[in-house]
Amino acid sequence: MPRLGIRTSGNLRSIAPPLWESDFLRACRGEPARRTPVWLMRQAGRYMEHYRGLRAKLSFLELCRNPAAAAEAALYARAWLDVDAAIVFSDILIVLEALGVPLRFEGDGPKLTALAGPAAVDSLRDPLQAAADLGYAHEAVRQTVAGLPADIPCIGFAGAPFTLAAYAIEGGGSRQFAKAKAFMYREPAAWHRLAASLATCIAEHANRQVAAGATAIQFFDSWAGCLSRPDYAEFALPHLRAAVQAVVPGVPVIVFGAATGHLLDLMASTGADVVGVDTGAALDQGWEAAGGPGRVAVQGNLDPAVLLAPSAVMRTRTDQVLAEAGGRPGHIFNLGHGIIKETPPEMARELVAYVHERSAR
Ligand code: CP3
Numbered sequence: 001m002p003r004l005g006i007r008t009s010g011n012l013r014s015i016a017p018p019l020w021e022s023d024f025l026r027a028c029r030g031e032p033a034r035r036t037p038v039w040l041m042r043q044a045g046r047y048m049e050h051y052r053g054l055r056a057k058l059s060f061l062e063l064c065r066n067p068a069a070a071a072e073a074a075l076y077a078r079a080w081l082d083v084d085a086a087i088v089f090s091d092i093l094i095v096l097e098a099l100g101v102p103l104r105f106e107g108d109g110p111k112l113t114a115l116a117g118p119a120a121v122d123s124l125r126d127p128l129q130a131a132a133d134l135g136y137a138h139e140a141v142r143q144t145v146a147g148l149p150a151d152i153p154c155i156g157f158a159g160a161p162f163t164l165a166a167y168a169i170e171g172g173g174s175r176q177f178a179k180a181k182a183f184m185y186r187e188p189a190a191w192h193r194l195a196a197s198l199a200t201c202i203a204e205h206a207n208r209q210v211a212a213g214a215t216a217i218q219f220f221d222s223w224a225g226c227l228s229r230p231d232y233a234e235f236a237l238p239h240l241r242a243a244v245q246a247v248v249p250g251v252p253v254i255v256f257g258a259a260t261g262h263l264l265d266l267m268a269s270t271g272a273d274v275v276g277v278d279t280g281a282a283l284d285q286g287w288e289a290a291g292g293p294g295r296v297a298v299q300g301n302l303d304p305a306v307l308l309a310p311s312a313v314m315r316t317r318t319d320q321v322l323a324e325a326g327g328r329p330g331h332i333f334n335l336g337h338g339i340i341k342e343t344p345p346e347m348a349r350e351l352v353a354y355v356h357e358r359s360a361r
Contacts, residue, residue, distance in 0.1 A: 004019055015215050015250065018151040026082045028216060028252035028273050030297050030330040036086035036322065036350050036359035039155070041256075042338035044077035044089050045164050048345055051077070060105045064090050065136045071101030071143035078152065080345075081352050083214070085153050086306045088209065092159030092220050094200055096168050098130035114171030114179070118190035128199045131204035140213045147214030153216055158202035160221035160255070161195040161243065162236035168194070177226050195239040203246035210248050217247050218254040218276075221267075225259030225278075232263050241270040254299055258337050264289040268296050279336030280304040283324035287331075297330035302351070304335040308345045311350060318354055327361070 019025060023033035045051055054063055054073055070089040078086040093110050097103040100123070102113045105110075115121055145154045166180040167173070174180070184191045206217045224236055242298050244253050255267045256276025267292040268275050277300035279284035287298045306317045325331035333355045339348060 007094055015149065019153055019215055020239040022084065022151050022153055024332065025215065025252065025359060027330055027332045028150055028198060028254070029295065030273075032329045032361075034361060035356050036325070036333050038333035039083040039085045039357040040081065040089065040335055040339050040348060040352075041087075042089065043081060043083060043348075044073045045339060046341040047339055047343040047348070048080075049079070056280055060091075061103070064094060065315055070137075070140035071147055071264075074140075074144045074154075074353050075147045078148070081349050082356075085155050086144055086148055087155040087157060087218070088137070088144055088214065090137050090157070090162065091139060092157070092168060092222075094134060094137060095130065095158060095205060096164055098125070098133045099127065099197070099201060100125045100130075101244065109173050110167070112171050115168045115194070117183075118187055118193075121190045121194045121197075122217075124194075124197060127201035128204050131201050131208060134205055134208070137205070139207045139211035141209045141214050154214050154270070155216045155218055156206055156214030156252075157207050157218040157220060158243075159203065159298040160219045160224065160236070160257070161198040161239035162227070162232075163221050163223045163257075164198050164202070165191065166196050166223050174223075177223065181226075181231075184231070188235075191235060192239075195235070196242070199239040199243040199246075203243045206243070206247050210251050213344060214251075216252045216254065219243060219255060219272075221255060221257035221260070224257040224263060224267075225261075227263070229266065232266055236313050237266055237270065240267075244270040244272050252297075254332075261286065263287070265291065273297055274299050274330075275330065276334070277336070282332075284326070285320055285323075293328040293330055297332065297336045298325075299332040301334070301336040304337055304340050305345070307335075307347045307351065308340065311347070314347060314351060315354060318351060319358065322355070322358055327359070333359075 023039040026033045027037050052163050074086050074089040169180040169183045247253050252273040254274040255272040258278050261281035275290040283301050287353040301322050
């Protein structure tokens, strides 16, 4: 049977041998690794004292726009945790800002000037130009890669079209996504123009991160789990698929969304190399649903709350995830969603060491 994710089949000459053979990139390609690679979503963030030190001097968006400081945040977290990959320090919402949607961060999270209707969609900026304007993020990738050991990859990322469109229409986060869904159903043509433009923008943004040295791309479809299968298939999937397919061949693509246990096969049908499994599905069942070992790799899925538990509980639950993976090639260990800001940093570091120790082959 052919692999669902065939994007990594081409050998990309620009990826140097120590990186190409890293456990992380081997797992992305479904090849055996020396030990299970591990990184943590939102690994550089508020749970870390070092990050809070950077934030004492810079607002969140100033930090995103300052390549040296962003690289420092990413590199410090990578080294301190001893994880198998860095992720560039940035945010999914900068793409919306570049497209002309004003963005600010206040107290409880992001605030955007909501897109009111089709006319607002049609007044957005050109998506290729918008991606080109994110040069500060691409420079942050360059500086992060320059500071990494030769065998540690840097993951670039972008928000997926559905999640970004939902943020733009809601003007921020939401519990039910009523405005975004109403727009999708009532103005389907404008919805598809918006999502297609977002797909073009994130693919260009991803490929500019690759040009700057990123050797994997993760698309965060954080809110896609709020969609039924038919709505996901109609309104989200075609645009995410277009973005995945547009990423430079040879660079593995990871697609992730929270609460997407019912969508994993559709997410895999984008052609992604790796599907993120959140905590809601058991890893082995999620892997089967996504197509199974040998066809697609998986990333996940320890409940982030387990890092608030005593060490013995963390170890038991970690063993459970590793047992579900069964040592089969193509597993990247991660949390089921982003790390919680109350997490004791020592516990995150202990988790990484424990995964390495238990999975050494
Ligand atoms: O993993 C990493 O270390 C890389 C950094 C990263 C950030 N945001 C930094 C950040 C990544 C990969 C993101 C992606 C992102 N941004 C997502 C998708 C990931 C997910 O959790 O599903 C989303 C939904 C956003 C949008 C966003 N950015 C929200 C909703 C918030 C505020 C609420 C929150 O959980 O913090 C942010 C702010 C943000 N992005 C912070 C960080 C470190 C905190 C900012 C601060 O107050 O210092």
